[in-house]
Amino acid sequence: MKVKVSRKAHFNAAHRLYRKDWDDDKNTQVFGKCNNPNFHGHNYELIVSVTGEIDPETGFVMDMKVLKDLIEEKVENALDHKNLNIEVPEFKDMNPTAENISIVIYNKLRPHINKDHELEVVLYETPRNFVTYTG
Amino acid sequence: MKVKVSRKAHFNAAHRLYRKDWDDDKNTQVFGKCNNPNFHGHNYELIVSVTGEIDPETGFVMDMKVLKDLIEEKVENALDHKNLNIEVPEFKDMNPTAENISIVIYNKLRPHINKDHELEVVLYETPRNFVTYTG
Amino acid sequence: MKVKVSRKAHFNAAHRLYRKDWDDDKNTQVFGKCNNPNFHGHNYELIVSVTGEIDPETGFVMDMKVLKDLIEEKVENALDHKNLNIEVPEFKDMNPTAENISIVIYNKLRPHINKDHELEVVLYETPRNFVTYTG
Amino acid sequence: MKVKVSRKAHFNAAHRLYRKDWDDDKNTQVFGKCNNPNFHGHNYELIVSVTGEIDPETGFVMDMKVLKDLIEEKVENALDHKNLNIEVPEFKDMNPTAENISIVIYNKLRPHINKDHELEVVLYETPRNFVTYTG
Amino acid sequence: MKVKVSRKAHFNAAHRLYRKDWDDDKNTQVFGKCNNPNFHGHNYELIVSVTGEIDPETGFVMDMKVLKDLIEEKVENALDHKNLNIEVPEFKDMNPTAENISIVIYNKLRPHINKDHELEVVLYETPRNFVTYTG
Amino acid sequence: MKVKVSRKAHFNAAHRLYRKDWDDDKNTQVFGKCNNPNFHGHNYELIVSVTGEIDPETGFVMDMKVLKDLIEEKVENALDHKNLNIEVPEFKDMNPTAENISIVIYNKLRPHINKDHELEVVLYETPRNFVTYTG
Numbered sequence: 091m092k093v094k095v096s097r098k099a100h101f102n103a104a105h106r107l108y109r110k111d112w113d114d115d116k117n118t119q120v121f122g123k124c125n126n127p128n129f130h131g132h133n134y135e136l137i138v139s140v141t142g143e144i145d146p147e148t149g150f151v152m153d154m155k156v157l158k159d160l161i162e163e164k165v166e167n168a169l170d171h172k173n174l175n176i177e178v179p180e181f182k183d184m185n186p187t188a189e190n191i192s193i194v195i196y197n198k199l200r201p202h203i204n205k206d207h208e209l210e211v212v213l214y215e216t217p218r219n220f221v222t223y224t225g
Numbered sequence: 226m227k228v229k230v231s232r233k234a235h236f237n238a239a240h241r242l243y244r245k246d247w248d249d250d251k252n253t254q255v256f257g258k259c260n261n262p263n264f265h266g267h268n269y270e271l272i273v274s275v276t277g278e279i280d281p282e283t284g285f286v287m288d289m290k291v292l293k294d295l296i297e298e299k300v301e302n303a304l305d306h307k308n309l310n311i312e313v314p315e316f317k318d319m320n321p322t323a324e325n326i327s328i329v330i331y332n333k334l335r336p337h338i339n340k341d342h343e344l345e346v347v348l349y350e351t352p353r354n355f356v357t358y359t360g
Numbered sequence: 361m362k363v364k365v366s367r368k369a370h371f372n373a374a375h376r377l378y379r380k381d382w383d384d385d386k387n388t389q390v391f392g393k394c395n396n397p398n399f400h401g402h403n404y405e406l407i408v409s410v411t412g413e414i415d416p417e418t419g420f421v422m423d424m425k426v427l428k429d430l431i432e433e434k435v436e437n438a439l440d441h442k443n444l445n446i447e448v449p450e451f452k453d454m455n456p457t458a459e460n461i462s463i464v465i466y467n468k469l470r471p472h473i474n475k476d477h478e479l480e481v482v483l484y485e486t487p488r489n490f491v492t493y494t495g
Numbered sequence: 496m497k498v499k500v501s502r503k504a505h506f507n508a509a510h511r512l513y514r515k516d517w518d519d520d521k522n523t524q525v526f527g528k529c530n531n532p533n534f535h536g537h538n539y540e541l542i543v544s545v546t547g548e549i550d551p552e553t554g555f556v557m558d559m560k561v562l563k564d565l566i567e568e569k570v571e572n573a574l575d576h577k578n579l580n581i582e583v584p585e586f587k588d589m590n591p592t593a594e595n596i597s598i599v600i601y602n603k604l605r606p607h608i609n610k611d612h613e614l615e616v617v618l619y620e621t622p623r624n625f626v627t628y629t630g
Numbered sequence: 631m632k633v634k635v636s637r638k639a640h641f642n643a644a645h646r647l648y649r650k651d652w653d654d655d656k657n658t659q660v661f662g663k664c665n666n667p668n669f670h671g672h673n674y675e676l677i678v679s680v681t682g683e684i685d686p687e688t689g690f691v692m693d694m695k696v697l698k699d700l701i702e703e704k705v706e707n708a709l710d711h712k713n714l715n716i717e718v719p720e721f722k723d724m725n726p727t728a729e730n731i732s733i734v735i736y737n738k739l740r741p742h743i744n745k746d747h748e749l750e751v752v753l754y755e756t757p758r759n760f761v762t763y764t765g
Numbered sequence: 766m767k768v769k770v771s772r773k774a775h776f777n778a779a780h781r782l783y784r785k786d787w788d789d790d791k792n793t794q795v796f797g798k799c800n801n802p803n804f805h806g807h808n809y810e811l812i813v814s815v816t817g818e819i820d821p822e823t824g825f826v827m828d829m830k831v832l833k834d835l836i837e838e839k840v841e842n843a844l845d846h847k848n849l850n851i852e853v854p855e856f857k858d859m860n861p862t863a864e865n866i867s868i869v870i871y872n873k874l875r876p877h878i879n880k881d882h883e884l885e886v887v888l889y890e891t892p893r894n895f896v897t898y899t900g
Contacts, residue, residue, distance in 0.1 A: 104779040128848035131806005149590035173803035185284035239374040263443035266401005308398035320554035357499040419725035455824035492769040509644040533713035536671005578668035689860035
């Protein structure tokens with residue numbers, strides 16, 4: 091009996107969308123206000139879901155406290171109150187779009203989740219824009 | 226690496242649920258208060274999701290601004306502040322239930338979405354009732 | 361020890377903003393899309409608050425179940441799934457703006473609330489527009 | 496044309512997580528504060544979804560009023576304002592984790608849903624912890 | 631220049647509404663399902679607000695981290711995952727209604743807030759029922 | 766008959782909390798992670814409320830469309846997708862705390878609101894931290 095368990099978390103960060111190999115005009119044309127060279131920022135709302143069989147002993151798929159601590163250790167400590175472009179190595183040569191951030195978060199968590207479990211990451215960049223990545 | 230990107234939008238409209246070929250008793254029995262001949266209305270909350278490969282150049286599956294403008298042009302302009310039964314041609318002979326509205330919205334958007342991308346429409350008729358259509 | 365107790369409720373309705381004594385041009389200029397002669401509609405979210413001394417016997421200012429039933433009987437029965445302009449007598453000669461609806465709701469409830477208690481009505485016309493009336 | 500229709504409901508209850516065959520130390524180690532022998536409680540938010548073909552006559556997959564009444568009769572009456580461990584027979588020998596509660600709710604509803612329809616249960620234990628079960 | 635700063639927090643607990651000096655019939659008549667002798671429970675959402683002059687040095691009325699820690703130490707540690715009737719001394723002879731809980735929380739926080747600052751407590755017992763206490 | 770009308774808006778921005786005349790140690794001690802010299806950011810949710818008499822002709826205290834456009838012109842254009850410390854002149858020598866941002870927003874709007882009307886600004890820095898300023 092497979093169940094999906096989900097945990098919401100939160101971090102906030104500054105970022106800028108642009109490509110170093112494009113000139114200013116092209117960056118502004120493609121990324122608009124998100125290309126502001128002085129950065130802007132977001133409150134990112136994160137929902138991490140793990141799907142697997144219920145452990146008949148505990149009644150848990152995965153202990154929510156363990157999942158909460160894992161998100162804090164692997165994701166919040168790496169991204170919260172950070173400038174994604176400058177301070178998060180994964181975005182040195184990759185644009186910190188919501189799509190790419192969701193993949194970075196997935197990759198940070200995947201090694202620490204039971205191999206038999208599926209992982210899903212939903213990331214809200216604003217209350218009206220969000221992305222979903224399932225590996 | 227497929228990611229699903231989602232955008233929330235909003236419109237409000239009046240409607241009435243009934244069938245012209247049923248008498249009043251049957252319409253009231255099946256549709257209850259929703260059969261009020263003077264109409265009632267809703268704030269519809271809409272979530273449109275597009276799933277596809279990330280463009281490695283931009284880091285976008287689909288530019289959210291483009292998706293926002295597309296929803297405004299094709300959906301909000303057609304449905305916002307309208308009487309669905311009287312003013313929206315698709316509902317001339319089709320009951321404007323949440324289910325049918327979600328399909329109409331899907332069909333309005335589908336031709337304008339990249340063919341390799343999947344499309345999903347979630348429509349909240351009230352904060353407690355909503356529907357999902359994926360084609 | 362005065363405490364304010366609040367109860368959320370919900371109704372949906374159709375309406376139209378216009379003045380019979382204005383011509384179409386003036387109505388459209390002032391009320392825009394809200395002047396659609398075929399009506400549009402909203403999910404109205406309502407928060408009714410009653411402020412007063414705690415009854416030391418029960419620990420209640422006012423029993424929430426009583427307040428819930430009162431809102432249902434006096435407000436929801438009168439407004440839910442209705443066309444405000446056509447079916448609600450208070451709006452026969454008064455524009456059903458959120459401001460005016462909040463006053464109508466206040467007046468429907470006030471006679472049934474303890475005279476020593478204060479009454480407040482908050483009415484959301486959309487998730488982004490709301491009004492507050494305190495008598 | 497398959498559509499998924501969803502209805503939100505609500506109940507609140509007390510519970511405690513523990514195993515009778517474990518000693519206090521092990522129960523506290525695994526279940527932490529949730530093992531409080533005097534119980535704690537939650538407002539459970541429930542989303543029940545039914546997926547199937549739209550009935551061309553009504554435009555409904557399933558009448559939301561029928562689904563609402565079914566949830567009230569089969570789920571809310573059984574769980575609302577209850578102590579899950581003491582008063583709900585399914586949890587006599589099963590830990591009332593969110594995962595297990597979602598399966599109990601699914602099993603209560605499944606016999607009353609059209610066999611051709613799929614059923615999904617989403618259960619929020621807190622605004623930050625929730626589970627999904629699809630049978 | 632006075633500003634009100636607000637911080638949301640969360641705890642969950644079991645409780646029961648009844649008076650020891652009333653018989654079962656009267657308790658059931660007044661408190662209904664909330665009188666379940668086996669307890670039920672809630673996720674309580676708490677908003678604590680402090681109003682005062684902005685400190686011109688920091689730009690803070692009160693450091694939100696300090697307020698967050700104070701709520702955790704004085705309120706969450708005392709109430710979270712507790713049975714209010716059995717484990718919280720203030721409710722030994724006082725009914726744990728939302729009204730009374732809000733006053734207990736206010737009294738726990740008031741001594742630790744700057745005397746020149748005003749304090750307000752908003753407590754959601756369910757998403758639809760909440761109370762406000764300002765001393 | 767005075768009514769308060771409220772409009773929600775949204776902007777996102779980067780900022781950093783620190784004082785130029787303090788050394789790094791003191792800034793970190795007081796402002797913690799918010800002192801990150803590379804900036805971090807937020808989705809700011811804004812609620813602007815105007816209180817006044819209802820215009821008996823229109824039924825409006827203030828046309829919500831006018832209020833929406835005013836917020837966009839005076840607040841969103843000045844703050845959205847900006848680095849508050851670098852690009853918003855008001856914060857050249859003032860810390861962009863939520864408290865100070867709410868006062869800046871109030872001062873931007875006040876000259877454009879009817880003098881007989883009261884103005885209130887509520888600003889959410891995160892879903893859990895918010896401030897209220899009423900002049």
